[in-house]
Amino acid sequence: MSPSNGPRPNPGRIAASALVDGLAASGVEVAFGLDDPRGLFAELRRSDAVRPFIVHDERAGGYMADAYARLTGRPVVCSGISAAGAINLAPALLEAWRSSVPLIPVIGEFRPPEPYLHAFQEGPHLSLLGEGLVKDRVLVERAEDAFAGGLRAGRLSLTGRPRPVLLLAPDSLLWEEEAPARGSADDRRRLADVGPPAAPVERVAQARAALAAAKRPVIYAGGGVNIAGAHDELSKLAMRYRIPVVTSMSGKGAIAETDPLALGVSSAYTSGEGGRGALALRCLREADVVLVVGSDMDALATVDWTWPGPDATLVRIDIDPSEFLGLPAINLWGDAKRVLAQLVAEAPQATPEREQWLTELSAAVRSASDDVREADLARDDDGTVWPGAALQVVGDDLRAGDIVIGDASYSSSWVLDRLVVDRPGRRVLAPRGSGMLGWGLPAGMGAALACPGQRVTVVTGDGALQYSLCEMETAARAGLALTVVLLNNGVYGSQRLSNLLAQEADYQDLHFGAGTDYVSLARSMGWEAVKVGSREDFADAHRVARDRGGPWLIDVAVHPDSRPPLSKFDGAVPELQV
Numbered sequence: 001m002s003p004s005n006g007p008r009p010n011p012g013r014i015a016a017s018a019l020v021d022g023l024a025a026s027g028v029e030v031a032f033g034l035d036d037p038r039g040l041f042a043e044l045r046r047s048d049a050v051r052p053f054i055v056h057d058e059r060a061g062g063y064m065a066d067a068y069a070r071l072t073g074r075p076v077v078c079s080g081i082s083a084a085g086a087i088n089l090a091p092a093l094l095e096a097w098r099s100s101v102p103l104i105p106v107i108g109e110f111r112p113p114e115p116y117l118h119a120f121q122e123g124p125h126l127s128l129l130g131e132g133l134v135k136d137r138v139l140v141e142r143a144e145d146a147f148a149g150g151l152r153a154g155r156l157s158l159t160g161r162p163r164p165v166l167l168l169a170p171d172s173l174l175w176e177e178e179a180p181a182r183g184s185a186d187d188r189r190r191l192a193d194v195g196p197p198a199a200p201v202e203r204v205a206q207a208r209a210a211l212a213a214a215k216r217p218v219i220y221a222g223g224g225v226n227i228a229g230a231h232d233e234l235s236k237l238a239m240r241y242r243i244p245v246v247t248s249m250s251g252k253g254a255i256a257e258t259d260p261l262a263l264g265v266s267s268a269y270t271s272g273e274g275g276r277g278a279l280a281l282r283c284l285r286e287a288d289v290v291l292v293v294g295s296d297m298d299a300l301a302t303v304d305w306t307w308p309g310p311d312a313t314l315v316r317i318d319i320d321p322s323e324f325l326g327l328p329a330i331n332l333w334g335d336a337k338r339v340l341a342q343l344v345a346e347a348p349q350a351t352p353e354r355e356q357w358l359t360e361l362s363a364a365v366r367s368a369s370d371d372v373r374e375a376d377l378a379r380d381d382d383g384t385v386w387p388g389a390a391l392q393v394v395g396d397d398l399r400a401g402d403i404v405i406g407d408a409s410y411s412s413s414w415v416l417d418r419l420v421v422d423r424p425g426r427r428v429l430a431p432r433g434s435g436m437l438g439w440g441l442p443a444g445m446g447a448a449l450a451c452p453g454q455r456v457t458v459v460t461g462d463g464a465l466q467y468s469l470c471e472m473e474t475a476a477r478a479g480l481a482l483t484v485v486l487l488n489n490g491v492y493g494s495q496r497l498s499n500l501l502a503q504e505a506d507y508q509d510l511h512f513g514a515g516t517d518y519v520s521l522a523r524s525m526g527w528e529a530v531k532v533g534s535r536e537d538f539a540d541a542h543r544v545a546r547d548r549g550g551p552w553l554i555d556v557a558v559h560p561d562s563r564p565p566l567s568k569f570d571g572a573v574p575e576l577q578v
Helices: 015-025 038-044 058-072 084-099 143-158 185-192 201-213 223-228 231-241 277-286 321-325 336-344 352-377 387-397 410-418 440-450 462-468 471-478 493-503 518-524 535-547
Strands: 030-033 051-054 076-080 103-107 136-139 165-168 217-221 245-247 262-265 289-293 313-318 330-333 403-406 456-461 482-488 528-532 552-557
Touching: 015 038, 015 143, 030 038, 030 058, 038 051, 058 076, 058 084, 058 103, 058 440, 076 084, 084 103, 103 143, 136 143, 143 165, 201 289, 201 313, 201 330, 201 336, 217 231, 217 277, 223 231, 223 336, 231 336, 245 277, 262 277, 262 352, 262 410, 277 352, 313 321, 313 336, 321 330, 352 387, 387 410, 387 456, 387 482, 387 535, 403 410, 403 440, 410 456, 410 482, 440 456, 440 462, 440 471, 440 482, 456 462, 462 482, 482 535, 518 528, 518 552, 528 535, 535 552
Parallel strands: 030 051, 030 076, 076 103, 103 165, 136 165, 217 245, 217 289, 245 262, 289 313, 313 330, 403 456, 456 482, 482 552, 528 552
Antiparallel strands: none
């Protein structure tokens, strides 16, 4: 055995080689981290199957892994140094847990030769990264278990509801010469043989009858549709049953938003005054039957539980049966793709009354969307850019396959509401699970690595960008095709607006002022950068950045009173720009 910071003990295979092979067999193709566990990263650099990507901060590495996993559907490794690094991974794991993302945090434990001797960076990892952050733990305690441990962690992260799985592998063990693996190849393959469940036939019939009898049914498509790849099934169901579709924040892309049956995103982030999601929320509140597909129906999705109405019938499809413990519903436990196909198999004939309602609703959606766009583009710049107008420009410039990342809170509100996706699929991402600021830039980097050849635009704020500035150097070094649209209002915008609403107070310690020169800062890290103060200048800069390689930052001057369409601001703070 060789110490973790020593030379490789022999030219043959070591346990880390088997661990990498096991991870690759489960679908892993990239690992983000800080060169720890060292045995693991030594083998990753020799691997043709799993690529190592070195970052400055474990938290950012976790966010990169998050976006990569969302776009590819594959499990992704994010690693951390024992104890301290494990704690740094916690914010990323919380977001991944809440947003159903299959991450594999790998921690290389340090163990003393005897108990109570206190090894350096020894940590209680099973409690640090426990319930609410990971759904299971895999401990590799013998060299012969390394392959199975890597394979098991990856498969578990994807089984049922995708979520993080902790993989503990002492670094000293990873340097051991590989022993014969326990279990046959057939035993190991069985881990991949678990198929997604279908719903009971009698429950499907009950749900079908409720949808057929409804006068104002609405489908609420959550992130589970994107995870299951159930876009075709959802579209067929909506068309054959003649039911309009609203999506959640994570469900954006479940249906093309240009479809006549698409009502847009309804959430606490998009359904406030001036938002395209306001009409969608009204439809959910007025619906007599709501079919919820793959959504946990949390406070953001239901806008503080203001739908479904007390007399509405709720039908739910979910891979996670624990989601059925809340509201009474016709519950269909199973994979979204399979259960939607079950419902489509015997679709009823829509009534003339429903067709008339749909015609009127579709016209109202088009009119409301046109009104929002017209209002956005009619804004006077006055040295600043209205965020809605900037997002209209971003949307107009989108090409097939382009990806847009919204940072938490203020930024993702504009992104999710204003961008109209014209085809199904996950192309717009935001940290809906926990709302962690600083997610945007590293998530954009993960997206650029997941989808090479596609342009990635990150919309973030100055407060959020400060969390991840160090990774700008990483992006430049990797030559990522990335554009960061910095909505620079000189303040923690959402927090300030919340304080004005709740306390009628504008605390000056939340204001940053104009002291940071983001253009010079970006250029010092190898980026191209420009500052703009009008929509026309922004449009020009955005198109230049889109057409050139490498990372770009566009510093966009935004008025601090520009408030996003968050529902909590409705009817309040009238002097602010709406």
